[in-house]
Amino acid sequence: MTAKKTGASVDLSKVHNDPAVATFQIGYRQYLNAEGTLAADLPDFATERDTMVAMYRCAVLTRTFDAKAVALQRTGKLGTFPSSLGQEAVSVAIGAAMSAEDVLLTTYREQGAHFFRGVTLKEVFMFWGGDERGCKTSGPKDDFPFSIPIASHTTHAVGVATAMKLRGQAHVAVCVLGDGATSKGDFYEAINLAGVWQLPVVFVVINNGWAISVPRHKQSSCETLAQKSIAGGFEGEQVDGNDIIAVRTAMDEALAQARAGLGPSLIEALTYRLSDHTTADDASRYRAEDDVSARWKKDPLVRLRNYLVGQDWWGKSDEESLLGECKSRVNEAADAYLDTTPQAAEAKFESLYDDLPEVISAQRQWVK
């Protein structure tokens, strides 16, 4: 099905007695562009070494984890795994901007954000290794587990935000979804409620260009995904998702707005999925290698490292020791995961109900 306009000539000049009962515009935010030069004045946090280095460290950790997870899957030691290669900046910036009392709700690709919030590497390995205990995470206790059914967590987010608002708490629900997820009705039902109840919620659409094999332009004809927020009655903006400063600033502002009772925001972060969709996917079936290599030039980690180096905060030895540290942390976690005693067969009956009905408990013998 082609989306091209095929029409012949037809007079479409419209009478608009009032040409603008409502007007909207979508902005774009970038500080560090792909060339590493500054596109705008920097926010305060970007001048703080610790803040910036902490994010970089987590981004590198995420990438290291990622490579290990893919390797484990290839050798049959992990289930299907969704790599976040190339998207680390946006994920980490989200995690870094949030407070512990905020609640994070994501799809499956946001390892970076969860790591920053204290979820352990081992837990994430366990989840993708097929063990529910991986979702009993060490991060903030109310964060939601990875949500696999696309966009279904968006309504949870507004439910969480409703609870926060009813209690008068200055906490925020942060809901992270993909470009593909913006096609699903749940997302719109959620943003519409967020708007009408002025809920403390931030939606971050990570536009990585693909939903499995479907490219962004076949998912929607919208010029931007940020403009989806207009259907919810609130503002959206686009940011360079490979520019960690842009994402973090946008998050900081959105969180402040929500905490102040001034309602929801939507941030579209433009990035690129450098990997296959998951280890079960073969992206070469549907996208050209050239497109991908061009995107490597915008690698968010390189851009951030260059910035750190430019500020004289980071050198070769820092880099080497970080890589070594990440590698050993990841390897240790992988070993710990592989060494974990598998769940007992009966674990299926645990945590099913607060009070397991007798008739179900009697079925334990079937799995002995």
Place this chain on the structure above:
Amino acid sequence: MTAKKTGASVDLSKVHNDPAVATFQIGYRQYLNAEGTLAADLPDFATERDTMVAMYRCAVLTRTFDAKAVALQRTGKLGTFPSSLGQEAVSVAIGAAMSAEDVLLTTYREQGAHFFRGVTLKEVFMFWGGDERGCKTSGPKDDFPFSIPIASHTTHAVGVATAMKLRGQAHVAVCVLGDGATSKGDFYEAINLAGVWQLPVVFVVINNGWAISVPRHKQSSCETLAQKSIAGGFEGEQVDGNDIIAVRTAMDEALAQARAGLGPSLIEALTYRLSDHTTADDASRYRAEDDVSARWKKDPLVRLRNYLVGQDWWGKSDEESLLGECKSRVNEAADAYLDTTPQAAEAKFESLYDDLPEVISAQRQWVK
């Protein structure tokens, strides 16, 4: 839950390096205002007596039917009925603008559009009287029956439009829904597809101010419902839904655009539900009588009649004979409906499958 922004002071000035990667505006269209004066130059069809009178006749017929249906329900001779009192202009204009080959998909309140397209009064009585034969209508054969589950017909509409486009037909699917329906995910999934496949479909949101007891402003914080189209990547506009000329012009243009292969449109028609939600509802529980009486001043029928009279196309005797004619047509249809032999109990087994499975057919004896 209050939607008021409750925040204290917080600096929300945002850095927008590019303040406008996308801009949008929503226009408003009106020709005949409530005072009956012209707000803009008239389109051609408005200068054609026959066109205008035909719409007026159908609008009056619809209102006459409406009153009878409510009366029948009150005396136990009809099931729950949703009156379209005060919304006749938009409904009739939709029906009048379409060609026979176009396909109409509506919720339950669009009697006017269906009447204009040839559905009989008796058929609509039958449907609300609880008889499926009322959906085997005499109108264009591909029109959909009234759809009760809110917004669920919006995806049918894009399916119909997909079929038209795949076949290269210059036909259009017209999907009519309410303000409440814009909160449901189906609607957005449909408009998103319409945009990305540039489908020949027109969405008309009849904003009558209420979804049962929920007022428009509690349904969404959007300034307009027309702007919902921005999430689908195409244009929307607001029209005065009590101005039949405005609705009809907007429809004409939207249909022409779709026929020309130039994609979908969304029209928000502003009107008001003068009646209860249905005969099962008591609107006095949730809205003030004053609000309603103020709205009577904008009655679309009066406005249209004044216009006809002003053009010297219509006089007292025309009005009297029309009222008489409508009354007798409606009464005849009501009698025919009341006289219809009820469906046989076994009708439940008819039209269930093309080829009724033997095991189900055997259950006929249960309803003997």
Place this chain on the structure above:
Amino acid sequence: MPEVNLVGGVTMALSRALEEDENVVVLGQDVGVNGGVFRATDGLLDLFGDKRVLDTPLAEGLISGMSVGMAAQGLRPVAEIQFMGFCYSAIDQMINHASRLRNRTRGRLTCPMVMRMPYGAGIHAPEHHSESTEALFAQIPGLRVVIPSSPGRAYGLLLAAIRDDDPVVFLEPTRLYRAYREQVDDDGKALPMDTCFVLRQGTDVTLVSWGAMIKETLECADTLALDGISAEVIDVATLKPFDAATVLKSVEKTGRCVIVQEAPLSVGFASEVAAQLAEHGLMSLLAPVRRIAAPDVIVPLAGLEQNYIPKLDRILEAAREVVAFS
């Protein structure tokens, strides 16, 4: 003691729950100033205010999904879906999230929510307003499915559902909403959600039903009594988890069983009851089990609905047949 009908029992339980636990929140379409389309939430907004009684936009998927979010935060959302015919867009959340939030997080997050909805035919309502698809939910692990069939059980079971720490689908038979009144003490006492209720003791035949069909089932027992046939009547009440033991015990005594359901025959809950008998009660059975259900057709519009709902005489005939069987 107040005399209430079934919908009154629901309102009384909601009011009590809102009062006793500040985490209870009622939400749904038109539940506020309008008091719900069946008036089940009538007066609650006035009593408890708009932070406890929330009118939502028109979106069932949202209502169920946001309830999951609220519940994970420790609230106890009691969501109303206006009619069962509109619950299908809420099913994704019930199956994929509500039912499994506790399990997939090994108890870190829980989902104490109730999804209430009117169900069943017989009130001359429009299309899609007469569904009985309780079996959809009764097969989902992690949920509880509860159906009251009297004002008192509406009160006691709804209190139990709201206090329960897991998600409960609570189906209210519209046909019984205003069918009759009975005295119900607003004593805050919940009824158990893991047991069938034996409404009448009997020795000759076991009649099993739930929801609105309890009426015809009781009438059947009355009529049989005139012939000297003693029928035991069991209201399943909680379909998930199903207390099959009570049914099996009864059939041990009677040897005969008729199951009455309003839903179409195939793959309904009656099939589960019959299956339990085929599996665990075979040696007790002195006659074939009979399921009396609607035919496997679309619920008709109002014109034919009375004839769609299983009629007393079909139940009677089946009961007489199994009693006569030898």
Place this chain on the structure above:
Amino acid sequence: MPEVNLVGGVTMALSRALEEDENVVVLGQDVGVNGGVFRATDGLLDLFGDKRVLDTPLAEGLISGMSVGMAAQGLRPVAEIQFMGFCYSAIDQMINHASRLRNRTRGRLTCPMVMRMPYGAGIHAPEHHSESTEALFAQIPGLRVVIPSSPGRAYGLLLAAIRDDDPVVFLEPTRLYRAYREQVDDDGKALPMDTCFVLRQGTDVTLVSWGAMIKETLECADTLALDGISAEVIDVATLKPFDAATVLKSVEKTGRCVIVQEAPLSVGFASEVAAQLAEHGLMSLLAPVRRIAAPDVIVPLAGLEQNYIPKLDRILEAAREVVAFS
């Protein structure tokens, strides 16, 4: 004759249907250039072009709803849902519209659509990728529900489903997709959708199953044969409408029945099979009916799924028990 596996049988049927009827249109997520996540539509875009094979946006409710619209226009949409765990947002359209479009318009509009989806556990996939909720659909009047369990039946039944003038839910057992190959003639012959398939004749016990569990069921029959026990194996194949007669006839002969299902026990399709026996086969039964099913728990993540799927030894034990029963 080509040797194909089950997914190959699906592809072959799709290709044949697209070729023989220009109204057939394949749609879904990633069905185009990617050929579907399981490659069921591999190559079809190249063969038939982008007006016959449509990649849709990511929205299952849309996919089912637009299929209704397309079908009402005389097309024959064959929609793919990527995994059964994602079909729940498509259920509203299947229940409220697809199943009843013909009925509510007294035949004016019809809905010849197929909704295909992979289902079942055992492929080590992530959460929500291992569902067996066939009973959800099998209870809905107006639908047909079909499950092939071999490459040949995938081919023949899918052709029948696409040619049928009513909506069909077509469930493909992922565990069998690439389990083995067999020769399937691409002769365009459809198989009947109103009958069970007797895969093996036997006299001592009737084993009833469908979908992926057919494998273990056949293995059970093989193993029993070593002990001299002759098992009849029935593949239900079409769950709606259910050809109970074939099962009843078999049990008339064997007097004993074990039903094997992958889904959790309660209110699954096995309950319907057992109920039919309790109602119409009681006099034939020489032993209690046994249902072998998964427990009533959430499908576990991959770590425990092998142990969740009913194991051969449970089936064997049940079969031996009923055969020994006297």
